[in-house]
Amino acid sequence: MPAVQETVDQVRRIDVDQYKYGFVTDIESDRAPKGLSEDIVRYISAKKNEPEWMLEWRLEAYRRWLTMTEPTWARVHYPKIDFDDLYYYSAPKSTKGPKSLDEVDPELLATYEKLGIPLREREILAGVEGASDRRVAVDAVFDSVSVVTTFKEELKKAGVIFCAISEAIREYPDLVRKYLGTVVPTTDNFYATLNSAVFSDGSFVYVPEGVRCPMELSTYFRINERNTGQFERTLIIAEKGAYVSYLEGCTAPMRDENQLHAAVVELVALDDAEIKYSTVQNWYPGDKDGKGGIYNFVTKRGDCRGDRSKISWTQVETGSAITWKYPSCILRGDESQGEFYSIAVSNGYQQVDSGTKMIHLGKNTRSRIISKGIAAGRSDNTYRGLVSAHRKASGARNFTNCDSLLIGDQCGAHTVPYIESKNASAVFEHEATTSKIADDQLFYCLQRGLTSEEAVALIVNGFVKDVIQQLPMEFAVEAQKLISISLEGSVG
Amino acid sequence: MTAVRSVAAGMNGQIKMLSIKNLHASVGDREILRGVNLEVPTGEVHAIMGPNGSGKSTLSYVLAGRDGYDITDGSILFGGEEIVETPAEERAAKGIFLAFQYPLEIPGVATMTFLKAAMNAQRKARGEAELTTPDFMRRVKVAAEKLNVTQEMLRRPLNVGFSGGEKKRNEILQMALLEPKLAILDETDSGLDIDALKTVSDGVNALRAPDRSMLVITHYQRLLDHIVPDVVHVMAAGRIVRSGGPELALELEANGYADYVGAAAA
Numbered sequence: 030m031p032a033v034q035e036t037v038d039q040v041r042r043i044d045v046d047q048y049k050y051g052f053v054t055d056i057e058s059d060r061a062p063k064g065l066s067e068d069i070v071r072y073i074s075a076k077k078n079e080p081e082w083m084l085e086w087r088l089e090a091y092r093r094w095l096t097m098t099e100p101t102w103a104r105v106h107y108p109k110i111d112f113d114d115l116y117y118y119s120a121p122k123s124t125k126g127p128k129s130l131d132e133v134d135p136e137l138l139a140t141y142e143k144l145g146i147p148l149r150e151r152e153i154l155a156g157v158e159g160a161s162d163r164r165v166a167v168d169a170v171f172d173s174v175s176v177v178t179t180f181k182e183e184l185k186k187a188g189v190i191f192c193a194i195s196e197a198i199r200e201y202p203d204l205v206r207k208y209l210g211t212v213v214p215t216t217d218n219f220y221a222t223l224n225s226a227v228f229s230d231g232s233f234v235y236v237p238e239g240v241r242c243p244m245e246l247s248t249y250f251r252i253n254e255r256n257t258g259q260f261e262r263t264l265i266i267a268e269k270g271a272y273v274s275y276l277e278g279c280t281a282p283m284r285d286e287n288q289l290h291a292a293v294v295e296l297v298a299l300d301d302a303e304i305k306y307s308t309v310q311n312w313y314p315g316d317k318d319g320k321g322g323i324y325n326f327v328t329k330r331g332d333c334r335g336d337r338s339k340i341s342w343t344q345v346e347t348g349s350a351i352t353w354k355y356p357s358c359i360l361r362g363d364e365s366q367g368e369f370y371s372i373a374v375s376n377g378y379q380q381v382d383s384g385t386k387m388i389h390l391g392k393n394t395r396s397r398i399i400s401k402g403i404a405a406g407r408s409d410n411t412y413r414g415l416v417s418a419h420r421k422a423s424g425a426r427n428f429t430n431c432d433s434l435l436i437g438d439q440c441g442a443h444t445v446p447y448i449e450s451k452n453a454s455a456v457f458e459h460e461a462t463t464s465k466i467a468d469d470q471l472f473y474c475l476q477r478g479l480t481s482e483e484a485v486a487l488i489v490n491g492f493v494k495d496v497i498q499q500l501p502m503e504f505a506v507e508a509q510k511l512i513s514i515s516l517e518g519s520v521g
Numbered sequence: 522m523t524a525v526r527s528v529a530a531g532m533n534g535q536i537k538m539l540s541i542k543n544l545h546a547s548v549g550d551r552e553i554l555r556g557v558n559l560e561v562p563t564g565e566v567h568a569i570m571g572p573n574g575s576g577k578s579t580l581s582y583v584l585a586g587r588d589g590y591d592i593t594d595g596s597i598l599f600g601g602e603e604i605v606e607t608p609a610e611e612r613a614a615k616g617i618f619l620a621f622q623y624p625l626e627i628p629g630v631a632t633m634t635f636l637k638a639a640m641n642a643q644r645k646a647r648g649e650a651e652l653t654t655p656d657f658m659r660r661v662k663v664a665a666e667k668l669n670v671t672q673e674m675l676r677r678p679l680n681v682g683f684s685g686g687e688k689k690r691n692e693i694l695q696m697a698l699l700e701p702k703l704a705i706l707d708e709t710d711s712g713l714d715i716d717a718l719k720t721v722s723d724g725v726n727a728l729r730a731p732d733r734s735m736l737v738i739t740h741y742q743r744l745l746d747h748i749v750p751d752v753v754h755v756m757a758a759g760r761i762v763r764s765g766g767p768e769l770a771l772e773l774e775a776n777g778y779a780d781y782v783g784a785a786a787a
Binding site for chain 1: 585586587588589608609610613614618619621624625626627628629630634635638639640642643646678695699
């Protein structure tokens with residue numbers, strides 16, 4: 030499959046490892062053969078020592094998947110994916126990486142530098158061999174092992190469960206069985222069903238009744254423990270009155286040879302619970318001609334199952350060649366609230382089709398959508414959103430604001446809102462604007478002494494401010510830098 | 522280069538702040554500046570008056586280095602240095618400031634943030650250290666008070682929802698903070714009521730200094746009652762067609778531009 034090959038080649042070129050130093054990347058021994066079959070699903074399940082029920086669950090999804098076809102309604106174009114040409118399981122640590130940062134692409138390092146990422150973390154991100162193993166020793170010096178330890182102890186004290194989902198399947202099977210697949214059913218859509226059959230790993234979070242999770246939970250803490258791979262599965266449950274804020278992703282571009290990513294994230298909020306889920310995604314977008322790059326087909330959904338519950342999605346999407354992603358909220362409980370704050374930046378040949386769904390089922394449910402799309406280069410950036418009110422959703426309210434900013438004249442911004450109301454008392458508002466960074470706006474900034482890149486960064490940061498404010502503080506600063514970096518060279 | 526310098530230097534041997542020689546500029550096929558000659562000595566305030574379409578605003582954009590104009594002939598010496606090829610942001614850092622006729626809005630960017638970004642960008646370009654936050658705040662406070670710019674205005678997004686008067690005061694505030702060597706005021710009086718005109722003019726007058734020159738571009742004489750120029754130039758059909766003292770402005774006010782429009786076209 031040419032497209033898959035392109036990614037592999039591209040990533041190898043970035044790593045410069047084998048051709049410059051004459052190494053050949055070892056074919057890992059601990060890897061399932063290419064393609065997908067019941068045997069592969071069994072293999073994955075067995076590798077993870079999963080109980081029988083989990084295997085059955087996966088197989089059922091796999092059989093369902095065989096009957097499904099890829100969705101084509103999104104405004105994205107890419108060569109057809111050959112699902113028999115993919116590896117669905119590989120042991121993560123055995124891949125050979127560069128020996129040290131000296132062997133990593135200087136451009137990638139320059140990006141890390143600009144993002145202000147500490148040296149040690151740069152090694153881990155760039156996949157330098159042994160960087161994660163060395164961590165323990167290095168940590169002892171910098172005393173950050175104790176940070177992680179303290180972090181884990183504090184969670185335990187609060188009764189919060191935060192672990193890998195494979196661990197949860199073994200340790201907390203009742204919880205997993207009760208909730209897994211209840212928000213995104215195995216039959217939901219082509220990619221979600223595929224994920225259900227072959228998911229590699231992901232996070233599991235359980236916050237007990239009345240507990241306010243004492244810290245922001247971040248996959249970042251687990252970054253070097255495990256490469257979660259291409260089919261990530263996350264399940265977060267907030268019991269009555271619980272609160273949790275979860276951060277996913279990383280601002281730094283990560284070494285990744287998997288072209289297809291199809292994650293599933295499920296959130297469940299019971300009465301009076303609140304879940305805040307923030308994502309920063311910066312996967313490899315492809316080269317300057319648009320070759321290679323990650324396809325990101327994600328299903329993220331939150332279920333406001335309890336009355337007065339609240340789920341809030343915040344995302345900053347700058348990476349991937351193709352993004353197909355609609356973090357949604359099912360507002361089932363009365364007076365429940367859903368929020369979606371999004372910044373989607375596309376440059377080069379990137380294609381973004383992203384948005385949200387707010388499904389109002391309960392009474393007096395409220396939702397709010399703030400979407401900021403920024404298109405530069407030859408990219409296409411689409412907002413696609415659904416706001417619907419069920420017959421019983423009296424008093425449902427939605428406010429949607431969808432702004433697009435164009436940089437240059439070869440990119441596209443599209444807004445596709447769907448609004449369906451079956452209840453006469455629902456009030457839905459939709460605002461949308463499309464603007465361009467105007468020449469006179471740029472000239473004004475230049476005349477005051479800003480360079481064109483500083484000017485674009487300033488204007489764009491102003492444009493996305495409403496969303497940046499929703500991010501946890503430590504993420505907000507990084508996200509701002511990341512957006513500027515993603516748009517470098519888009520003017521002039 | 523030596524020859525050019527000697528031309529730019531005046532009789533007393535001082536280098537002129539601004540010396541424009543035979544400047545021709547076009548947009549597409551249309552020539553707008555058709556041989557502008559203009560000298561502004563250091564410390565002087567010169568006014569340029571002229572009918573609509575005479576090239577006044579184009580001259581201000583060309584001096585500030587805006588893209589989209591072809592300079593087909595002539596030179597612009599700033600402090601004795603040729604700047605025709607210099608990018609806009611470098612000209613700004615060298616000390617050229619343009620107060621816009623229509624200041625631009627930047628949604629989501631607080632005025633304060635913009636001021637700091639501009640000041641530090643210029644300092645960086647000149648190889649100076651960035652301002653510390655307390656130093657910056659102190660400078661803004663002093664300058665803002667003089668111009669009746671409130672703290673609330675400084676927190677609002679740049680020029681968004683500002684009244685005409687607020688926008689112009691904000692321009693002069695930027696001028697005060699950036700301390701340019703040459704300030705070009707493009708139709709600063711447009712859209713101002715008489716009180717706002719007074720505030721803005723007082724602000725400009727307070728910035729007159731022996732080491733700073735100003736080029737005041739205006740259609741009407743009334744601004745020049747408040748900002749009294751040393752020299753008045755009349756521009757028509759892309760050239761400076763007459764120069765004189767402040768009394769020239771009064772004459773124009775009385776007789777209009779009709780004579781110049783006819784003469785220049787001939």
